Amino acid sequence: MIDWQLYLALVIAIGLGFFLGARYGRQEDKKSAGQFIDENYFKGLNLLLNEQPDEAIETFIAALEVNSETLETHLALGKLLRKQGEVDRAIRIHQNLLARPGLTLGHVQQAQYELATDFVKSGLFDRAEALLVELVDKSGPYRVNGLERLLEIYRDEKEWGKGLGVLQQLSGSKLSRAYDEWAPIRAHFCCELSEEAILEGNYRDARQYIKQALSFDRDSIRVGLLLGRLEIEQSNYSKGIAQLQNLAVQNDEYLGEIIPLLSEAYAQSASTREYRNFLTRINSTCKHESVLLALSELIASDDGELAAAEYVAQEVIAHPSGIGLHKLLDYYLHFSEGKTKKYLVSLQEVMNGVIADNVHYRCKHCGFKAQTLYWLCPSCKKWGGFRVNQ
Ligand SMILES: [Zn+2]
Numbered sequence: 001m002i003d004w005q006l007y008l009a010l011v012i013a014i015g016l017g018f019f020l021g022a023r024y025g026r027q028e029d030k031k032s033a034g035q036f037i038d039e040n041y042f043k044g045l046n047l048l049l050n051e052q053p054d055e056a057i058e059t060f061i062a063a064l065e066v067n068s069e070t071l072e073t074h075l076a077l078g079k080l081l082r083k084q085g086e087v088d089r090a091i092r093i094h095q096n097l098l099a100r101p102g103l104t105l106g107h108v109q110q111a112q113y114e115l116a117t118d119f120v121k122s123g124l125f126d127r128a129e130a131l132l133v134e135l136v137d138k139s140g141p142y143r144v145n146g147l148e149r150l151l152e153i154y155r156d157e158k159e160w161g162k163g164l165g166v167l168q169q170l171s172g173s174k175l176s177r178a179y180d181e182w183a184p185i186r187a188h189f190c191c192e193l194s195e196e197a198i199l200e201g202n203y204r205d206a207r208q209y210i211k212q213a214l215s216f217d218r219d220s221i222r223v224g225l226l227l228g229r230l231e232i233e234q235s236n237y238s239k240g241i242a243q244l245q246n247l248a249v250q251n252d253e254y255l256g257e258i259i260p261l262l263s264e265a266y267a268q269s270a271s272t273r274e275y276r277n278f279l280t281r282i283n284s285t286c287k288h289e290s291v292l293l294a295l296s297e298l299i300a301s302d303d304g305e306l307a308a309a310e311y312v313a314q315e316v317i318a319h320p321s322g323i324g325l326h327k328l329l330d331y332y333l334h335f336s337e338g339k340t341k342k343y344l345v346s347l348q349e350v351m352n353g354v355i356a357d358n359v360h361y362r363c364k365h366c367g368f369k370a371q372t373l374y375w376l377c378p379s380c381k382k383w384g385g386f387r388v389n390q
Helices: 003-027 039-049 053-063 071-083 087-098 105-121 125-137 143-156 160-172 179-199 203-216 221-233 237-250 252-269 272-285 289-303 305-318 322-334 338-356
Strands: 361-363 386-388
Touching: 071 087, 071 105, 087 105, 105 125, 105 143, 125 143, 143 160, 160 179, 179 203, 179 221, 203 221, 221 237, 221 252, 237 252, 237 272, 252 272, 252 289, 252 386, 272 289, 289 305, 289 322, 305 322, 322 338
Parallel strands: none
Antiparallel strands: 361 386
């Protein structure tokens, strides 16, 4: 027998018994107990005692007649079933509720909201969207909850434009979070649209979305990076370099994202001396693996691999790092042969494993760790929470 099914059936049985008992108590003058308590309740109890929880749940559901007194019980039962993964049953309960005439607006909205949540859980996003659009169209106690659920659907379905429309409504609602709390999320939605436009080569739209994102969050590192990327895509290398250099000075935490773009821009502009000076300046105030790698490559190309190996060795001794040691082994392999080379190859294999396990980022909200930067945490679904893992 599956334990949770038995548990669920027991909870329903107790809840239903309590409800029916309370109702009977109030009405005992009018009817006798045998007449009043639904025979389905006893049938359900019997099935439960015979270790048939699946059938018992069905029978208990049938025992609950929808009326103003049992409505909250139905809603609680629907939620419980969904939580236990019994989404089809939860859908049936909520659809059954909505089919009843005479519900208050608040209860209709609550049932719509719960049903939409069931649909989301079942992956029926179209049906959930249709229900929520209808729900948020009217004012009422569940409008804000409905808008937030709708936003989750558009986020998961990558419908960024529709999501922005919902965010606008949420930002203007007095019952929702403060305007300032929605603004950074609106900026992320604009960035998503801008990234899509860049991929399509539609740079005019991409720039418009960046402007819009800046109007919501002037200090967003993501918008800054995106602007740098757009300048490079449009071959505006000096503009891109200026943008990314500013970003690097102000946000050394994100050098891992900035340096590769900057290297790309400098590679096109052919002013490697200027780039080397910039990296040396950054390196004097902040130690970062991306700067170490970019500088070593410039030194190797200007002064040869031996000079680059000497530079990396000095840095690794002063500031030990897995990536630095791996790079150093790379250079040493070029200058070694025979048994020494064989040992170095084994050592590098070990280092490959160490580097592969490196965690670069961690979500400040839920602690999710990743090697790459996510703007939307895959675990807790919050925006902009990734920080460098210290
Ligand atoms: Zn998270």
